Amino acid sequence: MxxxxxxxxxxxxxxxxxxxxxxxxxxxxxxxxxxxxxxxxxxxxxxxxxxxxxxxxxxxxxxxxxxxxxxxxxxxxxxxxxxxxxxxxxxxxxxxxxxxxxxxxxxxxxxxxxxxxxxxxxxxxxxxxxxxxxxxxxxxxxxxxxxxxxxxxxxxxxxxxxxxxxxxxxxxxxxxxxxxxxxxxxxxxxxxxxxxxxxxxxxxxxxxxxxxxxxxxxxxxxxxxxxxxAQRRFEIRVHGMAGHAGTMAMSLRQDALTAAAEMVLAIERIGVAGGDRDGLVATVGLLRTWPGVANVVPGDVTFTIDVRAGTNTTRDRTVDVFLAALKEIAERRGVEIEIIPRENLDxxxxxxxxxxxxxxxxxxxxxxxxxxxxxxxxxxxxxxxxxxxxxxxxxxxxxxxxxxxxxxxxxxxxxxxxxxxxxxxxxxxxxxxxxxxxxxx
Incomplete structure (x- = not known):
């Protein structure tokens, strides 16, 4: 032309x-x-x-x-x-x-x-x-x-x-x-x-x-x-127990951050296991701790999950696996979890x-x-x-x-x-x- x-x-x-x-x-x-x-x-x-x-x-x-x-x-x-x-x-x-x-x-x-x-x-x-x-x-x-x-x-x-x-x-x-x-x-x-x-x-x-x-x-x-x-997005809130970093025994902690860390790694592991099937990707793009100071065991953590795939079926099946894994980790670690849906786009x-x-x-x-x-x-x-x-x-x-x-x-x-x-x-x-x-x- x-x-x-x-x-x-x-x-x-x-x-x-x-x-x-x-x-x-x-x-x-x-x-x-x-x-x-x-x-x-x-x-x-x-x-x-x-x-x-x-x-x-x-x-x-x-x-x-x-x-x-x-x-x-x-x-x-x-x-x-x-x-x-x-x-x-x-x-x-x-x-x-x-x-x-x-x-x-x-x-x-x-x-x-x-x-x-x-x-x-x-x-x-x-x-x-x-x-x-x-x-x-x-x-x-x-x-x-x-x-x-x-x-x-x-x-x-x-x-x-x-x-x-x-x-x-x-x-x-x-x-x-x-x-x-x-x-x-x-x-x-x-x-x-x-x-x-x-x-x-x-x-x-x-x-x-x-x-x-x-x-x-x-x-x-x-x-x-x-x-x-297709996309789905969640806000996850993990509630543990804040405490003094020097006096709270490791075995007695309800550390919201270590629980959230295991959850984040579980999301990565499950996403990788999907093998990019149908364009599947999963991302934790935000993580905030509270109170967020060096000498306090974190009592609360908020993070996000962003899941995308070419079809609703692949996306939703993966989300179900993610959420089941997060609930299991929370129960095992003795922390509470809130799962708040933020986006659901076909x-x-x-x-x-x-x-x-x-x-x-x-x-x-x-x-x-x-x-x-x-x-x-x-x-x-x-x-x-x-x-x-x-x-x-x-x-x-x-x-x-x-x-x-x-x-x-x-x-x-x-x-x-x-x-x-x-x-x-x-x-x-x-x-x-x-x-x-x-x-x-």
């Missing part, structure tokens, strides 16, 4: 990639991070608020109207040829994990912005609107639950009473979700007002770094996602027709058949699939590293992604015209 100025609406796809990477880099440091020496952008923190303001300005420059919904999601809208037409949504998340990388989530928002900027530069519009959504809380890095604001747009937050669902959720400073929202004039119950009517959204598309090594190993810039793995297949359009777009750009792969990582797309058909585009990242400051992408790869997404929009528009033609006939 010969690339021209009309592919991106800028001087070249490479320039669009350079600009997108540069913007992500700008947003990777203070004041767009809550910490000076690393990237940490939790939902509703100072860095998050500054980021929303910066991207809002870029959206306006790209010809979009801008608003924040009742769940704090940032939404830019590029109108179609008909006012108030349904929208093709692009999106990803604005928040980050602690000490995270600059491109996870953010690159999907900024790459989509480059696509819209190109259309705006050419005065090109479609029978549908294009919207870009910067979701507020995908990572769950502030509160122990993920994708709250995505659930709000998709309308699945209403499946539970939001007030009850948020009960007991606190950040590291002890602040509740309700208190954090109150600081920006919002409420948990009010977040449900962000729900989008199904007839207002045609499809959802998310570009994201792969967060894995496949594309780099195969020398490919882009990949098309076939689906997102596998999310991408829409087959949208996948075909995305594969065509990638092949048109790269000159070779698109690589199709499963996402082991969770994304906003898995929630948005409950609102509208969804598709995902993966962008190569160096060594597959993510959730790490070493995260890196090639501007040229991002440029190809912008061109592919531009091509996808045009294919999607042609497809919509054909569908309307058949209906009118």
């Amino acid at each position: 010969v690339r021209t100025m009309t592919d991106t609406g800028t001087d070249s796809g490479a320039a669009a990639g350079e600009r997108a990477v540069a913007r992500c880099d700008v947003l990777g440091v203070s004041p767009f991070s809550d910490e000076i020496d690393l990237l940490y952008r939790p939902w509703l923190g100072p860095g998050f608020i500054a980021t929303v303001e910066a991207i809002s300005n870029w959206m306006r420059q790209a010809g979009m109207t801008v608003r924040q919904d009742a769940a704090t999601n940032l939404i830019g809208r590029y109108e179609g040829t008909t006012l108030d037409a349904p929208a093709l949504l692009f999106g990803s998340h604005l928040d980050s994990v602690r000490d995270g990388g600059r491109y996870d989530g953010m690159l999907g928002v900024i790459a989509a912005l480059e696509v819209v900027a190109g259309f705006h530069e050419r005065g090109e519009r479609f029978p549908f609107a294009i919207e870009i959504v910067g979701f507020g809380d995908e990572e769950g890095s502030r509160f122990p639950i993920t994708m709250l604001t995505t659930r709000s747009i998709a309308g699945v937050l209403e499946e539970d009473d939001p007030v009850a669902a948020f009960a007991g959720l606190r950040d590291g400073t002890g602040l509740t979700v309700e208190q954090a929202l109150a600081r920006v004039g919002l409420t948990p119950r009010g977040m449900a007002a962000a729900r989008r009517p199904k007839d207002s959204v045609l499809a959802y598309v998310e570009a994201h770094i792969e967060q894995g090594p496949v594309l780099e190993a195969e020398g490919r810039a882009l990949g098309v996602v076939s689906g997102i793995a 596998p999310s297949p991408c829409d087959p027709h949208l996948m075909t359009l995305m594969e065509t777009a990638v092949q048109d750009v790269t000159g070779e058949p698109a690589r199709v792969l499963v996402s082991g990582a969770g994304h906003d797309a898995m929630i948005m699939s409950r609102l509208a058909p969804m598709a995902m585009l993966f962008i190569r990242c160096e060594k597959g590293i993510s959730h790490n400051p070493a995260e890196a992408v090639l501007p040229a790869d991002v440029g190809e992604a912008v061109i592919a997404l531009t091509r996808f929009v045009r294919l999607f528009a042609d497809d919509c015209s054909k569908t309307q033609g058949r209906h009118s006939a």
Whole structure:
């Protein structure tokens, strides 16, 4: 394929990639991070608020109207040829994990912005609107639950009473979700007002770094996602008996930390024994002790379990084995255990027709058949699939590293992604015209 100025609406796809990477880099440091020496952008923190303001300005420059919904999601809208037409949504998340990388989530928002900027530069519009959504809380890095604001747009937050669902959720400073929202004039119950009517959204598309090594190993810039793995997440609380480190006999201890340590190793052992069956992985990513001082036997420990697999069956069977092992260890060691479910997400297949359009777009750009792969990582797309058909585009990242400051992408790869997404929009528009033609006939 010969690339021209009309592919991106800028001087070249490479320039669009350079600009997108540069913007992500700008947003990777203070004041767009809550910490000076690393990237940490939790939902509703100072860095998050500054980021929303910066991207809002870029959206306006790209010809979009801008608003924040009742769940704090940032939404830019590029109108179609008909006012108030349904929208093709692009999106990803604005928040980050602690000490995270600059491109996870953010690159999907900024790459989509480059696509819209190109259309705006050419005065090109479609029978549908294009919207870009910067979701507020995908990572769950502030509160122990993920994708709250995505659930709000998709309308699945209403499946539970939001007030009850948020009960007991606190950040590291002890602040509740309700208190954090109150600081920006919002409420948990009010977040449900962000729900989008199904007839207002045609499809959802998310570009994201792969967060894995496949594309780099195969020398490919882009990949098309076939689906997102199933997930379950738990918070485990182990309650023993705190005591003086110098006077409590070893044989009489109810040490919550040593019990938790055995539990963590059991999770690793059982996960390894699964042999990566059906993409099975299990992770303990957080562990906190109380009181957390050198001369006290730990009385309480909290840790998390994150279990993922390609199917619910494999995931759930493994979870059952994990929980049985944890209960046995707790009983044997004379400690109490609380098992608190935090997430239960089904596998999310991408829409087959949208996948075909995305594969065509990638092949048109790269000159070779698109690589199709499963996402082991969770994304906003898995929630948005409950609102509208969804598709995902993966962008190569160096060594597959993510959730790490070493995260890196090639501007040229991002440029190809912008061109592919531009091509996808045009294919999607042609497809919509054909569908309307058949209906009118």
